[in-house]
């Protein structure tokens with residue numbers, strides 16, 4: 001069994017906070033929790049225009065900065081942001097293939113694969129997001145998710161680090177996330193198709209205190225992505241304490 005010293009965690013603010021809101025949130029929630037967040041190798045994925053501000057604010061805190069999306073390289077693509085620029089701006093990670101991008105912009109596995117490869121070549125760690133959009137049976141979810149991961153990482157460098165985030169679309173913002181049993185079966189399938197030594201597996205979707213422990217009891221999860229759990233300092237302390245103790 002693969003064991004990690006401490007689980008990994010991150011969050012994405014999506015488009016929910018402007019500049020002032022992001023600064024306020026970081027000062028009120030992230031910086032006070034920074035010592036424990038650093039133990040979780042925590043990073044925040046932000047809209048492009050806020051990356052430099054965040055880098056400055058979080059400098060020396062141990063909390064990293066990541067992007068929510070990227071493109072497949074550089075060149076003449078109006079309106080996109082290359083992974084090389086993200087690396088230059090100090091990002092360590094970039095999300096690719098989030099459920100919302102697949103849903104709203106029709107991003108498919110082939111595009112996600114090209115983005116992941118380009119991100120990795122630029123020195124970023126891609127967070128490859130996979131998961132069923134609608135509620136389906138556990139076996140169907142496992143097959144679907146494993147197929148997405150296989151396609152996204154088919155030509156990915158064998159020795160490069162990658163985070164695979166299982167985040168079922170239906171669990172995002174839902175009252176409850178996937179049951180540990182459901183997630184465990186999906187994870188098992190993900191481990192079967194993705195065997196790179198430096199691949200790490202995270203769960204996301206309605207994560208609360210207790211989620212990570214319940215998942216860990218049923219499989220080798222390397223961490224969890226936090227959404228609503230990062231809105232409030234008390235909640236974040238609770239969830240991260242539980243993760244560090246798991």
Ligand SMILES: O=C[C@H](O)COP(=O)(O)O
Nearest residue numbers: 172173205206207227228
């Ligand atoms: O994109 C997914 C979110 O980060 C999950 O958010 P949530 O934990 O509030 O459901």
